[in-house]
Amino acid sequence: MIPLRFLLSAAPVLASAHDFSAPPDSSRQQNPSLVTRGEGFIRSPLNVLPNPAPPKLIRGRQNEVTIENQFTGTRYGVDIEVGTPGQKLTLILDTGSPDTWVNPTCDTANVPDDCRSFPVYDWRKSSSLNATRVTDILVYGKGNATIQYVRESVKIGGATVRNQVIGVALESHDIPLGILGLSPPIRGVNEYPYILDTMKDQKLINSRAFSMDLRTVDSPEGALIFGGVDTGKYIGSLAKLPMLPQNQTPRGADRYYVTMSGVGLTYPDGLVERSQELEVPVFLDSGGTLSRLPRRIYQAFASSFADTQYDPSTGFYFLDCNVADLEGSIDFYFGDKVINVPFNDFIWHVQGYCVLGVLPDDDGEPVLGDTFLRAAYVVFDQDNRNLHLAQAANCGSNIIAISTGPDAVPSATGRCTAPPPRPTSGNNNLDVTAERGPTATFTGVGPTGIDIGPGPVATRVSGTGPLGINPTGQSKAYSLKIDVWKAVVGALVVGFIM
Secondary structure (H helix, E strand, O other): OOOOEEEEOOOHHHHHHOOEEEEEOOOOOOOOOOOOOOOOHHHHHHEEOOOOOOOOOOOOOOOOEEEEOOOOOOOOOEEEEEEEOOEEEEEEOOOOOOOOEEEOOOOOOOOOHHHHOOOOOOOHHHHOOOOEEEEEEEEEEOOOEHHHHEEEEEEEEEEEEEEEEEEEEEEEEEEOOOEEOOOOOOOOOOOOOOEEEOOOOOOOOOOOEEEEEOOOOOOOOEEEEEEEEEEHHHEEEEEEEOOOOHHHHOOOOOOOOOEEEEEEEEOOOOOOOOOOOEEEEEEOOOOOOEEOOOHHHHHHHOOOOOOEEOOOOOOOOOOOOOHOOOOOOEEEEEOEEEEEEEHHHHHHEEEEEEOOOOOEEOOOEEEEEEEHHHHEEEEEOOOOOOEEEEEEOOOOOOEEEEOOOOOOOOOOOOOEOOOOOOOEEEEEEOOOOOOOOOOEEEOOOOOOOOOOOOOOOOOOOOHHHHHHHOOOOOEEEEEEEEEEEEOOOOOOOOOOOO
């Protein structure tokens, strides 16, 4: 997810707005029956999200946490518990924004009925709540949330993170679930301790690092492992890719950016086409349903399939759903590492239509979203500013803890073996420099009620907003003048929901 972030605070408490130091904790003991983790890592599954409503929600968004994969393969969630006693919630997994918050406003969500099908956090029932006076407005590419920060106990994958700063939404729009943010601080400096920071500080993990396995469209579960790597979930070696420095990213935001050196296709008959050498900065975002790439790459992919139809109102390229059953792949190159995304995973199946899983990047921030991440095993190492990539697979489970230092991520080879190679012939004839127009235009009625963003980014926020929880933890309905006390540097995009 990509939010444009404005940090707001009440003027009377401006001096202490970022005082998020944890109060003394008198309950450090853990219940062994609740801890399902190894030494130095936390494992949490990503489960299939139920979809009681018609398939209108198109959202993408992992100690091991279950990642929940909606049947359309477009929404990934994490089950957590908040408060004491713990209240079970489901949050969207987002590597494109750093903030974690709960309780979206369902009346103004893009899919209200779906929003209401999930439980909400009732702070009145928690004995571990410690509310602050600090509020924020998080403006995403699509949707926004006004939140009040609290300190709370958060249980993920069997481990309890105590006194974690999270947001409780006072108001939100176009967002049906809260968000578990795992990106670096977008401005390059932490404004408060995020989830990974607190996990490391409380020695639940050794480094600010996690691995993510979204799995394929046909798989019900993936996994998120804080502080660990599962060698039973990938093939071959993990390629270490340095994150781009903040001053080298397209719009100056500190994200999980790496350099993509090429793209290509492997056709069902074995023909392999590859582009010329490229240097395209792309960031990996679990909150993005589709990938967004430079327009000429998008056009080259679309022109490689027969009988595609272009929808000028959405930018979608519709194609025959039978293509998803063919043995072929969309290929992404990162130096010597190639990630092959099977057609079935790259094609977005929605409401009876099949859509090529890429849109043009018109905002200057190329994204590899869920249509790429379903085929990749990724380790996100914030401490060393590296991403580690391998081809995703599934041959059991063997979790190794991530340690500390410059070589914290283990260089263990994946236990899975690649399938026997098919006969191929290759060339470098995929031209991604040429401008290509569509050969046919879609004239029907496409999917409706969907939301893949990003929408327009707000550039100014002002006005009044309610404090839903006062610092004593008791409800008090009063308005608080919200003043922007920190200028926004440039048009930073902090996260987006698709």
